[in-house]
Amino acid sequence: MQKLGYPERTVELTRIAGYLHDIGNCVNRVDHAHSGAILAFDILKDMGMPVEERTEIMMAIGNHDEKTGTAVNDISAAIILADKSDVHRDRVANQNLSTFDIHDRVNYAVTNSNLSLDAKERKIRLELTIDTEICPVLDYFEIFMDRTMMSKYAAKYLQIWFELVINGTKLL
Ligand SMILES: [Fe+2]
């Protein structure tokens, strides 16, 4: 957001939304975007944040899940791009390979993940290295197709072009 020239306060609100975006998981994984949005709204109210600002954050958190949300404001678009690009081996808490589900396997197969923004060209690029011995690229799409499309739309919302490069091949 900084690189795109947003005001410092918007950058700060985006940081806060990013920090709080998954807070709803303390209620339940199901509908965590919605419960989290309401929780954050209350917490930020108690902390004295003006209603206009905490509404922006509530909207961003409430729309970050690919099943129910989409980019609805600039902050939400930034949160989506960051959150949906968060795929990496480090995310896998399960250490037992024999009990991996497809999510574990796909994340585990991603040995390198890099999201980079070219603000001048208005391009954002997600580059992944997937170990195809662990999982075929198609498995990645089986899980991440919705998230990829959500990222593409979020980028469009910010008038940025979204690119996806997997193992050196530009797929989007
Ligand atoms: Fe989430």
Ligand SMILES: [Fe+2]
């Ligand atoms: Fe998240």
